[in-house]
Amino acid sequence: MDALLLMILTFFGYIIMYKVYGKFISKIIFKINKHAKVPSEEFEDGIDYVPTKKEVIFGHHFASIAGTGPIVGPAIAIIWGWLPAILWVFIGSLFIGAIHDFGTLIISMRNKGKSISEFTAKYINPRTKIFFFIIIFLELWIVISIFGLVIAVIFSMYPTSVLPVWFQIPIAMYLGVLIYKKGKNFALWSVIAVALMYITIVIGYYLPINMPSFLGMPATGVWTILLLIYAFIASVLPVTALLQPRDYINAYQLTIAMLLLVLGVIFSSIFGGMDLVAPAMQATPAQAPPLLPFLFITIACGAISGFHSLVSSGTSSKQVKNEGDSVFVGIGSMLTEGALATLVIIAVAAGIGLGYTNSAGQTLTGTGAWTARYASWAAAQGLTSKIAAFVDGAANMISSLGIPRGIAVGIMGVFVASFAGTTLDTATRIQRYVVSELCVDMKINIFKNRYFSTAVVVLTAMLLAFLSGADGKGALKLWPLFGAVNQTLAALALVVATIYLKGRGGLKWLATGIPAVFMIVITLWAAILNQTGFSDQNNILLQIINVVIIILVALIVIEGFVAFLNTTEQHEEPVSVGG
Amino acid sequence: MKYFFKKILKQISEKSKLFNEVARSKAMELSEQELSELEHTFAILTFGAFVGLPSPPGQITLDLLPESEKEIMLLLQKTDTAHEPLSVLASLFQVD
Amino acid sequence: MKNNPQYVFFIGKGGTGKSTVSALTALKLSHEQKILLVSMDPAHNQSDIFQTTLSDKPTEINKNLLVIEINTEKWIKNYLHEIEDSVRRNYLYLSAFNLEKNFNIIKNSPGLEEYALLLAFNKVREIYSTKDHIIFDMPPTALTTRFFSLPPLSLLWNNHLIKLRDEIIKKKELITKIKFNKKEYESDKVLKKLQQQQSFYTDVKNIFTDINTTSINLVLNPDKLSMEESKRIIEKFREINIQTDNIIINKSVDESLSTAIKEKFRDIKSKIFPLSKTPLIGIESLKSYLLNNNL
Numbered sequence: 001m002d003a004l005l006l007m008i009l010t011f012f013g014y015i016i017m018y019k020v021y022g023k024f025i026s027k028i029i030f031k032i033n034k035h036a037k038v039p040s041e042e043f044e045d046g047i048d049y050v051p052t053k054k055e056v057i058f059g060h061h062f063a064s065i066a067g068t069g070p071i072v073g074p075a076i077a078i079i080w081g082w083l084p085a086i087l088w089v090f091i092g093s094l095f096i097g098a099i100h101d102f103g104t105l106i107i108s109m110r111n112k113g114k115s116i117s118e119f120t121a122k123y124i125n126p127r128t129k130i131f132f133f134i135i136i137f138l139e140l141w142i143v144i145s146i147f148g149l150v151i152a153v154i155f156s157m158y159p160t161s162v163l164p165v166w167f168q169i170p171i172a173m174y175l176g177v178l179i180y181k182k183g184k185n186f187a188l189w190s191v192i193a194v195a196l197m198y199i200t201i202v203i204g205y206y207l208p209i210n211m212p213s214f215l216g217m218p219a220t221g222v223w224t225i226l227l228l229i230y231a232f233i234a235s236v237l238p239v240t241a242l243l244q245p246r247d248y249i250n251a252y253q254l255t256i257a258m259l260l261l262v263l264g265v266i267f268s269s270i271f272g273g274m275d276l277v278a279p280a281m282q283a284t285p286a287q288a289p290p291l292l293p294f295l296f297i298t299i300a301c302g303a304i305s306g307f308h309s310l311v312s313s314g315t316s317s318k319q320v321k322n323e324g325d326s327v328f329v330g331i332g333s334m335l336t337e338g339a340l341a342t343l344v345i346i347a348v349a350a351g352i353g354l355g356y357t358n359s360a361g362q363t364l365t366g367t368g369a370w371t372a373r374y375a376s377w378a379a380a381q382g383l384t385s386k387i388a389a390f391v392d393g394a395a396n397m398i399s400s401l402g403i404p405r406g407i408a409v410g411i412m413g414v415f416v417a418s419f420a421g422t423t424l425d426t427a428t429r430i431q432r433y434v435v436s437e438l439c440v441d442m443k444i445n446i447f448k449n450r451y452f453s454t455a456v457v458v459l460t461a462m463l464l465a466f467l468s469g470a471d472g473k474g475a476l477k478l479w480p481l482f483g484a485v486n487q488t489l490a491a492l493a494l495v496v497a498t499i500y501l502k503g504r505g506g507l508k509w510l511a512t513g514i515p516a517v518f519m520i521v522i523t524l525w526a527a528i529l530n531q532t533g534f535s536d537q538n539n540i541l542l543q544i545i546n547v548v549i550i551i552l553v554a555l556i557v558i559e560g561f562v563a564f565l566n567t568t569e570q571h572e573e574p575v576s577v578g579g
Numbered sequence: 580m581k582y583f584f585k586k587i588l589k590q591i592s593e594k595s596k597l598f599n600e601v602a603r604s605k606a607m608e609l610s611e612q613e614l615s616e617l618e619h620t621f622a623i624l625t626f627g628a629f630v631g632l633p634s635p636p637g638q639i640t641l642d643l644l645p646e647s648e649k650e651i652m653l654l655l656q657k658t659d660t661a662h663e664p665l666s667v668l669a670s671l672f673q674v675d
Numbered sequence: 676m677k678n679n680p681q682y683v684f685f686i687g688k689g690g691t692g693k694s695t696v697s698a699l700t701a702l703k704l705s706h707e708q709k710i711l712l713v714s715m716d717p718a719h720n721q722s723d724i725f726q727t728t729l730s731d732k733p734t735e736i737n738k739n740l741l742v743i744e745i746n747t748e749k750w751i752k753n754y755l756h757e758i759e760d761s762v763r764r765n766y767l768y769l770s771a772f773n774l775e776k777n778f779n780i781i782k783n784s785p786g787l788e789e790y791a792l793l794l795a796f797n798k799v800r801e802i803y804s805t806k807d808h809i810i811f812d813m814p815p816t817a818l819t820t821r822f823f824s825l826p827p828l829s830l831l832w833n834n835h836l837i838k839l840r841d842e843i844i845k846k847k848e849l850i851t852k853i854k855f856n857k858k859e860y861e862s863d864k865v866l867k868k869l870q871q872q873q874s875f876y877t878d879v880k881n882i883f884t885d886i887n888t889t890s891i892n893l894v895l896n897p898d899k900l901s902m903e904e905s906k907r908i909i910e911k912f913r914e915i916n917i918q919t920d921n922i923i924i925n926k927s928v929d930e931s932l933s934t935a936i937k938e939k940f941r942d943i944k945s946k947i948f949p950l951s952k953t954p955l956i957g958i959e960s961l962k963s964y965l966l967n968n969n970l
Contacts, residue, residue, distance in 0.1 A: 043656055045649075047615040048667075052604075059601030060608060060670070069675040108666075115666030129663075136665065143674065179606065179853065186606070186853055187599060239609040247673060248605040255598070307675045314670025315608070419673070426672030433668060607850050614846040621839050628784075635832040636825065637786035638754075642872055645761030646864040 002276050003350035004269035006082075007262075010090055010342045014335045017094050022331045025099050029501065029511045030106050032323035039113035040319050049113065049318050054325035057316055062333040063251050064311045065101075067419040068147060069301030070341040075348050075390040076383070076479060077298040079374045080291045081281035082349040086342065088295055092303030093338035096515040100490055101308045102330035103497040103512055108313035109320060116313040116493060123499045124563040128492075131552060133434055135489045138545060139307070140431040142482045144231065144461035145468070147420040147427070149475035152223035153384045154417050158391065159208035160406065161413035164200040168249075168418060169230075169242065171196055176245040193245075194252045201410040220384075221470035225462065227424060232458045235428035236450060243425050250418055257415045261343040264397030268354065272400040277353030277370045286376035289480065289529065293522035297483035302341025304519070306489025308334070344390060351393030383479065384472030387416065431457045467541050481542060484527050484549050491519035491553065495560035505569035516560075524553050612671055619657060622650040680711075680806040682882065685923075687894035688904055689815040692925040694720035695955050696894050696948060697812040702961050705740035708807035712742045713799055715792055716814045719744055726957045736958065743799075750791035789821040793879065800882075816904070820911055826880035827915050833873050840866045884916045892921040897933050909943070919943055926950045 026032045040051040077085045104116055111119045117132040155162050175193040178184040211219040234242055268274040283291045296303070312330060320326050352373065355365035364372050373385040395408035403411070432453045439447040447453045468474030494516035501509035527550045534543045625643055628634035644651075685697040694714070698721060701712040714721040714729065721742060722729045731749075733741035796811075803809060813819045844863055851857065882888050893908060895901040909919045922945040927933040933947045951964050 045653060045656060047611075047618055047653070053600070055597050056601050056604050059598075060605060063605065064670050064673045065675055067673055067675050115663050117665055118663050132665065140674070180610075180849060183852060186603060186856070190602060190606075239613065243672075244606065244609045247609070248602055250673070251602060251605050301675050305675060307669065310666045310669035312666075312670075314666035314668070315612075316670060423674050427674050430665075430668050430672055430674065433664070603854050603856075607853050610846060611850055614843065614850060617839065617843045617846065621836070621843060624839070625836060635836070636790070636829050637784040638790040639829055639832055639836070639872065641755070641758050643865060643868055644758055645765050646868050648766045650865075 001269055003274055003346050004265060006086065006276070007265050007342060007346055010086065011339060013090060014094075014339060018331060018335055021094055021098070022327055025102055025331070025511065026327050029099070029508045030103065031504070032106065032326065034322050034324040036110075036323050038109055038320060038322055039317065040321060043112065043318075048315075051321045052319040054321065054328045057319050057325070057329050058332060059251065061311060061316050061329050062336055063247075063254065064314075065301065065305070065308050065333055066254060066337050066340060067301070067423060068150060068416060069305065070337050071344050071390055071416055072150060072383075072387060072479065073299040073302055073483070074341050074344040075386045076476070077295055078278055078345060078348045078389070079285050079288055079377065079386075080283065080295055082276060082278045082345060083280040084291060084295050085299065085345050085349075088299055089303050089338050089341045089345065092296070092299070093334055093341075096490075096494075096518070097304040097308070097334045097338070098331045099512055099515065100304055100306075100494055100497070101312050101334045102326065103500075104309040104493055105312035105317055105320070105326050105330040106323065107497060107500050108317035109323065109326065113318040114313065116309045116496070119313075120492065120496050123496050123503075123567075124559050128556075128559055131492060131556065132489075133438055134548070135306075135485060135492070135552060136310075137431065137434050137438065138548065139482065139485045139489065140427045140434065141457075141460060141464060142478055142485060142545075144228070144424060144427050144431065144457070145465040146475055146478045146482055147423050148224045148227045148231070148461065149220065149383065149465055149470070149472075149478075150387065150420045151227055151417045151424075152220040152470075153387055153472050153475065154391070154413050154420075155209075155211065155223045156219045157384055157388050158409060158413040159210045160204045160410050161201075161417060162209035162211075163204035163207055164197065164410060164414045165417045165421065167200040167204075168197060168246065168414075168421070171200070172246040172249060173242050175249070176240055176242065179245070180240045190249070190252070193249055194256075197249065197253070197414075198411070201414055202407055204414075205406045205410050218471050220472065221466065224465050224470050227421075228458050228462050228465075230421075231424040231428045231461075232454055234425040235432065236454055243422070246418075246422055246425075250422055253415055253418055257411070258340060258343070260398050260401070260411070261347070261394060263401055264351075264394065265343065265346055268351065268397045268400035272354060272397075274350050274354055274397065274400075276350045277367045278349035278374070285374070288377035289526075289533075293525040293529075294480060296522045297480050297487060297526045299341065300483045300486045300490075302337055302344075304487070304490050304515075306486045306491070306493055309489065309493035344394075347393035347397060348386075348389045349393075351395075351397040352389050354393075354396035356388075356392040356396070378473050378476060382471070382473035382476035386476070391416065428454060428457050464541065467539070477539075477542065480526065480530060481545060481549075484523055484530065484546075487519055487523045488549055488553055488556070491516055491523055492556050492560075494519060495556060495564075499560065499563050499567050502564060502567045503570050520553060520557055524550065527553065608671055612667065618650075619653060622647075622653045622657075626650060626654055680800070680804065681808050681890060682800070682888060683808055683810045683890045683892065684813055684819075685811065685892050685894055686813045686816065686819045686908070687923075688901065689718070691894045691896050691901065692948075693894045694718075694724060694812050696892075696923050696925055697721075697810055698724045699948075699955075699961055699965060701740055701742075701810050702736075702958070703965055704808055704810075705737060708739065709805065710740050711799070711803045711806045711809045712740065712812065713809060714742070714744045714812045715747075715795070716812050717747060718814075721812060724956060724961070741803075745792070745795045745799075747788055747791045747795075750795055751787050754787075754791060754794065786821075786825075789818060789825050792818075792822050793825055797875075797879065816908055820908070823883055823912065823917055824915055826876040826883065829876045830873070830880065833869060833876060837866070837869045837873065840869060884918075886918055886920070889917075890920040891917060892923055893919050894923045894925050895936075896926050897924055897929065897936055902936060902939065905940075909940075921946060923948055 040049050043049040044051065074085055107119060108114060108116065117129050120132065121129045171193055175189060178189050179186055211222050213219050214222045316329055320329060352369050353366050355363055355369055357363045358372060373389045391409060391412045394412040395405055398408040399405040435457060436447040436453050468477050494512050497512040498509045498516050501512060527546055530546050531543065534546055623632060625640055628640055634640055685693045687693050694716060697712060701710050704710050721744065725736060725742060727734060729742055729744040731743055731746060733743050735741055799809065844866065893905055895905045912919055922940050922943050924933045924936055924945060925948045927947045927949045937945045949968055953960055955961055955964055
């Protein structure tokens with residue numbers, strides 16, 4: 001029952017803190033004003049700036065930030081025990097994540113809805129704009145490699161998930177044709193598509209697909225190549241062909257999955273005898289990086305993720321109806337993501353104890369089940385075992401609802417793979433934009449060609465994937481790097497927010513300043529430790545990326561500090577009273 | 580008891596209406612952004628002369644002027660709020 | 676099969692004697708047919724040639740011949756006024772006050788002169804559709820070339836803008852249908868305007884390229900410079916599908932030279948107009964020139 005207790009405590013904690021700390025951040029630190037004029041009103045043009053219901057914005061915002069991140073991170077970090085993981089998720093998401101997401105949303109709203117890269121130029125200096133592009137470039141590069149590996153790993157562990165995941169493509173494409181071209185009934189066909197998707201999961205259970213190794217490449221390597229080819233093709237198609245229908249179908253999947261997980265925790269705790277089997281804490285597991293600082297790098301989304309600052313200053317800030325609504329959007333989404341991460345923690349700390357069958361055919365339960373996956377960092381093929389821990393753990397919990405275990409495994413495996421799959425497409429598109437921006441500035445014009453730049457994006461990602469080993473172990477090497485880049489971005493955003501708050505007077509800036517310093521310290525610390533690790537392994541590419549991260553963090557510290565000292569209290573921005 | 584039941588049903592129908600709205604708008608958010616780009620492109624092509632860009636023969640622009648208040652406003656507004664698309668791309672495209 | 680009315684354009688460098696040749700042609704044809712002579716040249720030599728003040732209202736020279744003068748500046752002014760008025764009527768948010776100032780600079784915008792001529796051409800052919808020939812005394816080459824190039828050039832832009840506008844409308848309809856579950860058929864005023872433009876330019880372009888309706892006559896003088904320039908003009912017109920019908924070798928002195936020039940342009944019909952011994956001012960001297968030279 002301790003798992004159930006954990007979930008109830010955390011959820012209640014979130015609800016209470018949403019009201020208490022949420023009020024503190026919004027009313028006292030950022031002094032939101034329900035009557036202040038917002039960009040959606042002031043620049044309303046029916047195109048970019050459109051006042052929108054907060055629930056709709058929440059839906060978009062949350063779907064953009066939730067995905068594979070809050071699943072993979074906790075699934076790895078549980079190796080240090082459930083207590084540190086849950087404490088970091090809970091405290092981090094409240095005191096760092098929430099104020100980070102909310103802060104960037106509000107600052108963007110108070111700056112005509114401009115993106116964070118632009119108001120960073122305003123609050124620090126114009127040089128810092130390029131930091132964003134470099135950080136995003138690195139982040140997307142790593143994301144495309146890792147998420148490709150994540151899906152490959154799921155395919156190799158759960159051959160029953162192969163068919164349904166690939167089937168999503170024709171289902172989504174046909175749905176797109178029906179809805180966009182033929183104008184069929186939206187609600188009806190969406191539901192049919194989602195139902196069809198779950199049917200294919202059942203079919204997949206009876207038709208597992210195994211990939212043989214090819215030319216000395218492990219099966220995961222073959223899958224990775226196929227997936228990156230998919231990324232290429234998908235990202236050059238018009239958005240109505242595949243991406244847009246896929247994306248909104250995922251929204252249904254996300255809701256259903258979260259619902260199933262919550263119910264699963266309740267039912268399996270009460271009727272299934274589920275208990276926490278992970279240790280409360282183990283600071284130095286075998287071959288693993290130390291808990292400090294790596295816990296904070298491994299769990300990014302779910303606690304604090306720099307990527308969210310882009311989402312906050314993206315469409316959300318241009319659509320929020322008034323500053324009051326931004327609390328629900330900014331803080332609400334972050335805490336909901338924290339809730340999702342909590343559910344993942346429970347799955348890998350308790351759900352897994354309900355047992356699974358390993359590749360040798362043995363059925364493991366209880367603590368033994370947990371240890372087999374988490375005995376050491378790279379145990380059981382690295383990332384593979386960690387993700388498997390989630391899929392198995394979650395499937396166990398859900399099967400207590402009456403769903404056959406094999407199908408439940410399919411549902412969860414497909415869930416993770418769908419989101420990762422959409423990310424492959426979208427990350428490639430954004431990276432294409434980033435690459436051509438960076439190269440056009442340097443007058444390398446061949447990148448204007450869509451196919452060329454996409455090829456470059458996909459090939460570099462493939463390179464990174466294969467240089468790290470194109471398997472679960474390799475992916476595990478890349479994950480802390482991904483975390484470090486993401487947290488660097490978070491640090492930058494928090495520094496900007498701190499400077500903004502300093503300009504508003506008093507000591508409000510401490511609310512973001514302390515988190516900023518914390519993020520800077522752990523990122524640097526982790527990067528330095530990574531550096532020694534990578535140089536020991538003689539991995540040059542990873543070392544280079546790591547060094548770039550260290551330099552960026554240093555530059556952010558210097559530029560930010562200088563700007564901070566130069567910021568004096570300004571008069572409160574005259575709040576123009578709008579409608 | 581019946582009242583309680585009704586209340587729950589109402590809640591569910593409200594929530595599902597909301598969910599439907601979110602789904603519909605998610606089903607269109609990328610297309611809307613594309614539309615936005617197209618409208619901006621049209622505004623720039625037609626009235627770029629007002630902001631110093633190469634433009635159609637003068638009379639094409641002038642002929643369209645009486646019907647194009649929205650396009651002009653877009654153009655003028657864009658010079659003020661022109662944002663760097665990185666964030667918008669990030670929020671439309673689910674990455675993390 | 677020649678159509679009525681036929682549009683006869685006299686083009687050429689400044690100083691070659693276009694106006695005189697146009698006047699002579701108009702006079703000659705008016706013996707048997709109803710003719711309108713239109714002076715499009717800002718230099719407005721026709722009033723000197725006919726020794727009478729001309730305006731945009733027709734002046735009768737003889738019972739078959741009317742002459743009018745197009746004042747380009749006036750046409751530009753009227754056009755801009757029309758636009759300004761429409762804008763003021765239609766715009767709700769942007770204060771028309773600001774636009775006033777902007778319009779003052781727009782009237783100097785390149786491209787308006789030739790458009791004004793195009794509008795004038797269109798109006799003239801509408802009003803005088805019962806004439807047998809309408810003869811146009813065109814401005815110097817540069818403006819004339821822009822005049823004839825304007826329809827195809829405008830069509831390029833116009834087609835592209837229509838395509839873009841269509842795409843926009845289709846997307847808007849899709850979004851309205853899915854988000855709000857209704858089919859909104861909002862007529863797009865901008866598209867309507869673009870389509871009007873398209874038919875206007877297509878009509879005019881077709882007239883200019885139709886050899887049964889339009890006759891282009893290039894006036895040149897018998898010197899090397901004139902010849903070289905004329906070759907270039909013919910080529911330029913060919914690029915926009917307009918055929919040069921006749922070459923008039925005007926102010927000819929040396930007959931053998933002129934014949935040699937005729938040879939050079941052998942694939943185009945040509946006529947030699949000898950240099951007049953007396954200044955061609957006034958109807959009488961025009962008439963005697965025609966008589967003396969068997970034209």
